[in-house]
Amino acid sequence: MKFNGTADYVATEDLTVAVNAAVTLERPLLVKGEPGTGKTELARQVAMSLGLPLVEWHVKSTTKAQQGLYEYDAVSRLRDSQLGDERVHEVKNYIRKGKLWQAFEADTKVVLLIDEIDKADIEFPNDLLQELDRMEFHVYETGETIRARQRPVVIITSNNEKELPDAFLRRCFFHYIRFPEAETLQRIVAVHFPRIKETLLAEALTQFYEIRETPGLKKKPSTSEVLDWLKLILAEDLTPADLKRDPRQLLPKLHGALLKNEQDVALFERLAFMARAGR
Template structure:
């Protein structure tokens, strides 16, 4: 099975190569890139392209690696023992299976997404090294060893919020999703907004890339944000000429879809003021 672009996802050649290389090597694919560049969606599209089910493990700052394997609910077992519940005789009744356990024991191969691994504690990746290497783990409470029936395709995403351990990086195939150039962005837009007028798209993307390249911008708008912006432009039935009416440095129409903090809004307000004063 090979990954290719789908009807809903435009994959660049280097991204396609990276996915298929990770599958061939049977290594987790570690994907980094700006927020909003399609890292999470990639896993869904890999599953769709290959006709596989997907299991998603969304990591939070409080997530522990053990939760991906299993959790033992000792408190519930103690409470049930005090109530005389016969379920306490089987410790397995108090084992909650995690996403890795689920992925290891499915009847068919699956895609496992470990999303935003850099949100968790720095030890989180190291705590998964053995399990991802050996494709098995031990359940101490029951004495059983859970082995992967089919090696899942593992895709791990990171927003670069913190550095990942070298030992973990060695076990992954790495790919950085670069922000799409205008030609690639046109293909992406066509997938989400088919039939958009070329003149409107040209002017809108020109303004968008000029905005992204503005010096002093705190948060550059992402692919998902330009798609939202274009959706609003189409909903408001704005034309290329409407966008051209905005002067240099002015806030773009419906800028709330693109600029997500007050510092960046103030930056463009100052630029607009300076442009008017210089006339």
């Protein structure tokens, strides 16, 4: 069972090594990187490449670890008891299976994505230590123990918004997705826009990297944002000459696809003003 990337996902050598190492070790793969570098998509492509079903658990700030196991709906059971519903005698009717339960009871091996784990409370990763380590958990309401029929391939993503506990990190295989170099980014673009002209791509990527490297930029544009930008450029049928930035403001054409806050737009306007004043 080896991951080598897919036709729709350009995986660097170090990323494929990380995925395959995690699969071999049967440990969760913790993937960090800038937002928009393909961390979530990686899990989908790993599942596709290995021919495995995908179970996705998208974590929010309000998500609790228990929700990944199961939830007991005591309120519905109380209401049904008041209404004389026969379902009330079977507690299993009020147990809602979480994503880990679904992955554990699957007939075949699955890929389990725990997406953006750093969004949740700091205790969230610690609360999953035993379940991810032993691949089992206890359901107190029914007295049963749920064990994984086959150990899933677990991929956990983080945008590095908060530090994760050492005990959790120790149980993971770690990989940081660096922002792609120009050659890798060209390969990524070729997957999405195979007919784009080389001269247009060269001009667009030159400007893109110049923008990313601008000192003082609050949010650097990501891989997904450059793909959006190129899609707009192709839709508008712009030429390399059209992409040349106006020295009076330095903002790139269709800059709303790349710059996502007013501070960064103001930064380029300020740089243009300073350049004019220095003439």
